[in-house]
Amino acid sequence: MTEETITIDSISNGILNNLLTTLIQDIVARETTQQQLLKTRYPDLRSYYFYPNGSLDINGLQKQQESSQYIHCENCGRDVSANRLAAHLQRCLSRGARR
Amino acid sequence: MTMDTAQLKSQIQQYLVESGNYELISNELKARLLQEGWVDKVKDLTKSEMNINESTNFTQILSTVEPKALEMVSDSTRETVLKQIREFLEGIVDTQ
Numbered sequence: 001m002t003e004e005t006i007t008i009d010s011i012s013n014g015i016l017n018n019l020l021t022t023l024i025q026d027i028v029a030r031e032t033t034q035q036q037l038l039k040t041r042y043p044d045l046r047s048y049y050f051y052p053n054g055s056l057d058i059n060g061l062q063k064q065q066e067s068s069q070y071i072h073c074e075n076c077g078r079d080v081s082a083n084r085l086a087a088h089l090q091r092c093l094s095r096g097a098r099r
Numbered sequence: 100m101t102m103d104t105a106q107l108k109s110q111i112q113q114y115l116v117e118s119g120n121y122e123l124i125s126n127e128l129k130a131r132l133l134q135e136g137w138v139d140k141v142k143d144l145t146k147s148e149m150n151i152n153e154s155t156n157f158t159q160i161l162s163t164v165e166p167k168a169l170e171m172v173s174d175s176t177r178e179t180v181l182k183q184i185r186e187f188l189e190g191i192v193d194t195q
Contacts, residue, residue: 015121019124020169
């Protein structure tokens with residue numbers, strides 16, 4: 001038979017451990033339930049990517065400079081840089097309206 | 100005195116609960132852990148474990164999160180709360 005010596009320290013550690021594990025169980029239960037609920041409500045839900053250095057977007061793809069993307073303007077038929085599109089449309093459409 | 104270890108522990112625990120000290124210590128611990136960001140860290144850890152394991156099974160996630168979360172408790176919080184528990188326990192020993 002093994003004899004365990006009980007000291008105030010060992011009991012204190014036991015109580016602290018009990019308190020901590022209760023807190024952990026509570027947090028894990030809440031988070032897993034919340035995740036299960038989200039999965040049930042939105043089966044196609046994908047978590048967003050997060051890269052601290054900011055080189056990738058929320059889908060985990062390389063970020064593209066807006067200036068490197070060109071959008072075809074249906075009004076005048078020209079390819080316009082994405083970061084200039086709003087300004088272009090304003091001029092392009094108002095010019096057309098005046099005609 | 101031939102008191103069983105488990106019996107003694109449960110008696111002490113019961114005394115702490117009945118005297119209201121257990122709740123006091125628990126509240127103090129919760130407040131400290133929240134303040135030092137431990138609660139948020141454990142939430143993040145749980146989320147990342149669920150993503151890694153692609154599972155929301157409570158028992159499975161708890162088994163991986165629990166040991167890491169216990170290690171994440173700061174020494175200062177651990178010491179302060181332990182000191183508080185010890186003081187209460189010493190009070191019980193003195194009066195009995």
